[in-house]
Amino acid sequence: MPELPEVETTRRGIAPFLTGETIRVLDVREARLRWPVDPGLNARLRGTRIEAVDRRAKYLIVRTTRGSLLWHLGMSGSLRIITDGRAPDRHDHLDLVLDSGHCLRFNDPRRFGFLLWTEAPVAEHPRLVTLGPEPLSDTFNGDRLYRRSRGRRASVKAFLMDAATVVGVGNIYASEALFEAGIHPRRPAGRVGRARYEALVVAVKRILAAAIEQGGTTLRDFSDSEGRPGYFSQSLAVYGHEGEPCPACGAPVGREVIGQRSTFFCPRCQI
DNA sequence: AGACAGACCTGTGAGC
DNA sequence: TGCTCACAGGTCTGTC
Numbered sequence: 001m002p003e004l005p006e007v008e009t010t011r012r013g014i015a016p017f018l019t020g021e022t023i024r025v026l027d028v029r030e031a032r033l034r035w036p037v038d039p040g041l042n043a044r045l046r047g048t049r050i051e052a053v054d055r056r057a058k059y060l061i062v063r064t065t066r067g068s069l070l071w072h073l074g075m076s077g078s079l080r081i082i083t084d085g086r087a088p089d090r091h092d093h094l095d096l097v098l099d100s101g102h103c104l105r106f107n108d109p110r111r112f113g114f115l116l117w118t119e120a121p122v123a124e125h126p127r128l129v130t131l132g133p134e135p136l137s138d139t140f141n142g143d144r145l146y147r148r149s150r151g152r153r154a155s156v157k158a159f160l161m162d163a164a165t166v167v168g169v170g171n172i173y174a175s176e177a178l179f180e181a182g183i184h185p186r187r188p189a190g191r192v193g194r195a196r197y198e199a200l201v202v203a204v205k206r207i208l209a210a211a212i213e214q215g216g217t218t219l220r221d222f223s224d225s226e227g228r229p230g231y232f233s234q235s236l237a238v239y240g241h242e243g244e245p246c247p248a249c250g251a252p253v254g255r256e257v258i259g260q261r262s263t264f265f266c267p268r269c270q271i
Numbered sequence: 272a273g274a275c276a277g278a279c280c281t282g283t284g285a286g287c
Numbered sequence: 288t289g290c291t292c293a294c295a296g297g298t299c300t301g302t303c
Contacts, residue, residue, distance in 0.1 A: 002296065002297085003296055003297090006296080032280095034279065034280095034297090034298085034299085058297075058298095072297080072298085073297090074279095074280095074296095074297060074298085075280090075295075075296060075297050075298090076280090076281080076282085076295085076296085076297095091281085108280095108281095109280080109281050109282060110279085110280045110281050110282080110295090111279080111280055111281075112279065112280070112281095112297060112298080113297090127298095127299095151273095152273080152274095153273085153274080154273075154274060154275090158274085158275095161297095163297095163298080170296055170297070171295095171296060171297085172296055173296095239296095259274095259275085260275085260276075260277090261296095262294080262295085
């Protein structure tokens with residue numbers, strides 16, 4: 001599920017319910033996530049107040065008076081606010097119960113998600129310190145991509161999905177942005193010129209911003225039972241459209257595995 | 272350093 | 288209906 005727009009949509013959905021609340025208990029029903037949930041975490045969280053819910057890359061950061069939770073949704077995780085006390089479902093592994101009576105419930109069928117705790121400044125956490133710039137920030141620009149890519153022989157798609165290059169561009173949006181910029185995903189990163197990297201940056205920013213905006217339309221439902229953003233398929237130009245006509249030129253959209261991930265592209269428009 | 276394969280785990284849909 | 292297989296939106300780790 002989650003690429004950056006989904007994580008940001010989640011953040012906006014849950015923040016109003018969490019900010020300023022005191023944590024009553026962390027109820028762990030299944031600790032075996034990507035990394036096991038720290039057995040002592042509940043004791044540390046209990047009674048702390050939530051100051052803010054931030055995001056860095058695809059990490060949600062729940063800042064409390066004692067430290068910060070780093071919450072990653074992995075490949076299939078989702079967070080939802082529960083207001084009616086309903087019983088947990090299959091794969092509802094964690095509840096963060098608040099003094100308001102609401103709870104933040106984590107569901108993750110594949111258990112690739114994880115929850116970390118740090119009492120040091122979050123920006124210094126080992127998982128965050130190696131990350132590249134946020135895609136919607138000014139430090140993500142064509143010049144940076146151009147300079148970092150010199151001499152790289154791996155595909156431009158793998159380069160774009162490398163979190164040290166820029167964070168938050170997952171498999172779907174990598175295909176989409178390369179299509180929009182007219183760059184073939186298999187082209188070696190070091191063989192893409194400066195102007196084309198400028199175009200790629202514009203495409204990444206436009207696509208992610210649009211996806212976040214569309215995710216925002218479902219925010220209102222977040223506290224309800226069916227709160228799940230369902231925007232994507234409509235606005236994707238090539239992802240998942242193998243064999244269908246390219247929206248720009250009509251040639252059949254191709255699919256190849258690049259860097260072990262399905263990649264969709266137009267063999268005519270992208271060079 | 273950089274490139275690549277493999278690992279984690281479960282669900283779903285296609286094809287037989 | 289029930290089996291097997293391929294595939295799924297992330298990211299860390301180990302090896303060359």
